Amino acid sequence: MKKLFINIIVSIFVVATASSFASEEAHESSHDAAPAKSGAEVAKQCVACHGEDGNSLTPNFPRIAGQHADYMLHTLKSYKNGDRKNAIMAGIVAALSEEEMKNVAAFYAGQTGLSVVNIDDESKH
């Protein structure tokens, strides 16, 4: 009986140590090992709502193709820190690092879509 008791204690210890090692590894890889994803890679998570290239297919989802990168980066950070509130976008950006937000903003800024009419140019016509 005593032997069985010791066996149980030992196996609990083994399981506990093994799982703490495992979680430490997972922890490290999410910080050091995993390089920031490229803009195109991150954008795969956005396709369902914002369309393949940021030209959303329905008005429920804003068009972000051709939007200014600095505007998008600011917006994504605002969803992340809660300054701009939207449950969907908050959930999306929660998993992105700042570098990944920068990359995906640059990716959508480079797509053809939104364009801003420059008033100065207009007046020259």
Ligand code: HEC
């Ligand atoms: C499940 C649908 C969904 C997904 C997936 C999604 N978005 Fe959005 N996105 C929305 C909605 C809805 C809004 C408008 C939210 C609001 O009113 O603030 C929005 C707003 C935005 C805006 C602000 C646009 C503006 O004109 O102010 C940006 C930028 C943006 N999303 C980028 C992304 C990026 C980058 C991804 C992928 C990493 C992504 N979204 C994934 C639904 C989605």
